[in-house]
Amino acid sequence: MITDKLLQILPEKVRTRIEPYAEALELMSEVRDPKVAASLGPSSVRGLLLQRGKQGVPTKIPARHEAYFDWTYPSDHAEMLELYRRAKQNQWDGDTWLDWSTHVDPENPEVAIIPDNFLNFEKLEGYMGVRMTPRERAKVRSDVCAWQLSQFLHGEQGALFAAAQVTEAVQFFDGKLYGATQVVDEARHVEVFHRYLDTKLQKLYQINDNLFVIIDALMSDSRWDMKFLGMQIMVEGLALGAFGTLYRLTEEPLLKELLKNVIRDEARHVHYGVLALREHFQNHISERERREREDWSFEVALLMRNRFLAYEIYEERFEGLITRAQWRDVVSTSPGLEEFRHVMFSRLVPNLREIGLLSDRIKPHYDRVGLSKYFGGRSADQISAEDMISELDQKRAETPAGLRAANA
């Protein structure tokens, strides 16, 4: 990339200061659709440039959506009603359903919290020019896990508020009742992830700038269906990908059980997103508006694929030892991230198809970035939470021992 070459010329001290901004500019230049750029632009400035999520004070994001009241309480969506019923029956208590007395040692290679080759250590050591001891590797793995769970936690906070906003704004009354259960679900996810980080890993990373951009864009968009698309389809899809990967790969029993319960809830959430948006996109918006959403979700999908690169860990541990570009290479080629991309897109792409955002017009773009193999998968309304878990369990059994091995 041109920016990379330009940066190479600069003295290292200057380069490390400018690199993050160069990346932000590059990201914005990648977005081709002007409408999408306009919708993501201000959020990108706040997130990438001004780092509003990391300023050390609570962030205030104004919301401008409309609350939609219906004083006739119609029974207007049988499938959502069914989801509501299921959600009520499947509530669980984070205090008692999880065994918090489990002793967690994230650096214990016998019970690997993530497998050793989750990260591409060979490449990392190659760039650094030194071999890491097993203990150093274990520390890095523990940090990668804490970083991931921290981002889950921040994402769940976004989901908690977005779910509340969507509950206000959605026009189906059955959807509002269901939405209230999702608010409770998200609160529970915040509770359990925070508790795990606070009491077991004793570490909390700041919110990733790219995640902040997405959350900021959703919270400040006044169109309810954009919130919905962003949260219920994109972010929940991302969450399912990330949770699914970690569920498959971790050996730590408490984390595994925690993720299993969370995945069950998330499966309902995505299902709800598909139900509400399918009808809305088919019957209530113009073709021009549909196209805008189609482009928007493509851009956000790429954002999510390429941008969660754990720079926070780089800055904490490896800055000065290797360059940002080298770190990016290490993370991008890590088996754990490949796995995450696979699980995420196998859930996300079929859902986009199901809600009508995968027309022949956009398909070549997905094909270009190698995602066409997911076109035919099962969408959230066709797959139950139990299917999802057992699919992951099955894959786990098939995973080559290498990826699960505790230590290389």
Add this chain to the structure above:
Amino acid sequence: MQSFRGARPQAIDAVDVATKVASLILPARATRVVDQARRDLRVVRGVIGGERPAPVREQAMRAANLDEIDVVSILPRRLAARVSQGLRDLDVLVGALQGRRPPPTVKRPASRRNTLPPPPAKVATRPLRVARVVRETPDAVSIYLEETSGALLTFEAGQFLSFDGQVKGRTYRRAYSLASAALEGHAPHVTVKRVDGGVVSNHLVDHAREGDVLHALGPSGVFTLKPSEGPRRLLLLAGGSGITPIISLAETTLTHEPDAHVVLLFGNRRFEDVIFHARLDAMKGRFGERLVVDHVLEAPPREWSGAVGRLDTATVSARLGALGVEPKDREVYVCGPTPMMDAAHEALLALGVPKARIHEERFTSPEQRKAASAPTEPQPVLVALGGVRTETVQRPGQTLLEAGLAAGLPMPFSCAMGGCAACKVRLVEGDVVADEPNCLTDDERAEGYVLACCTRATTPCTVEVP
């Protein structure tokens, strides 16, 4: 009191803010001069304005120190928020150019939310208010109840409440069936009869008053109507105060189901012991041929024309024969003293009624049970619930249920006295002792179930909540 920190800072004004801004630009020496001038100005202004030094040190005021002056604070609130956001943004941008970044992790004290112990869990009752007390016979009263929360007290016909009764400083837990029909507009009540040595019953008969509060669990129990294909045909056998759940079943069924038919055999010692005599007569008037009531008295008055005897095996068979009732075709509910229930059971089996169609409600007070010798050592208990296995310790005196609840596990229970099976768990491993009799069926026992509320581990145990 901040007495030794001396005087408190005065409210900030424009001169303070101007000085603060100047201090950010000026070198340190000039800043000191400007700051001293500001303080002097304050004093002079105070003197001209007629201020006198405060007589008490704590009330004294002074000019704010430079580090106490928040420039943004004199701005209107909304503008202040924007300005401080702008300053933070600027700080990030300037910081980045200087090679300064926000720290990658967040430092914060451990969250209290995550370290709080769960609230102490135990078998907790809720208060019910006595709305009125009605004397049914010289030895029996009906106690009408309502929820103190204002919610409706709802139940299924045939269910019971358990009460924790305080008598002479001791707590006794006793079950009383709801005698009212489970229908809207029928005030819920239990009916209590005096019995020999009945600590709680006798206390209630003598002392229950309107406005009292009783501590209750439930409603509980499965002595209730089962789904029925076609018109429901019931045979009800009651002895003495065993009439309470039986009359509720009868009235509820007959009111709800216009084609239901009910036969009631009701045994008592003397005529004046018959509870609900008038209510049964009124029901006969209301439901006509759909309700047959056969009173059987052991010691009838001289003018009695009804059946005479005690509800033993022979009498039950004879009365059913005399009434022309074929018990095989009916769902049977039996409630009364233990000898009467055993006799009825035997007679019904002899008449060809399948065991599964005989429903029985037996009440014993915990103290009358075969005392299971309570373990005196703590025992580890592993509870499997919802896919999670939690290890807890059953302390001497605790039941399996109490040990589980104390560990914060949401183990189900209702009556907490062995009468409803809501708390049944499967014993996977280990030895236990249980208070007997309790309401577990033979099939449940064969499958390894025990009632957590009246069972104690005597060795390390593993149980599974179904």
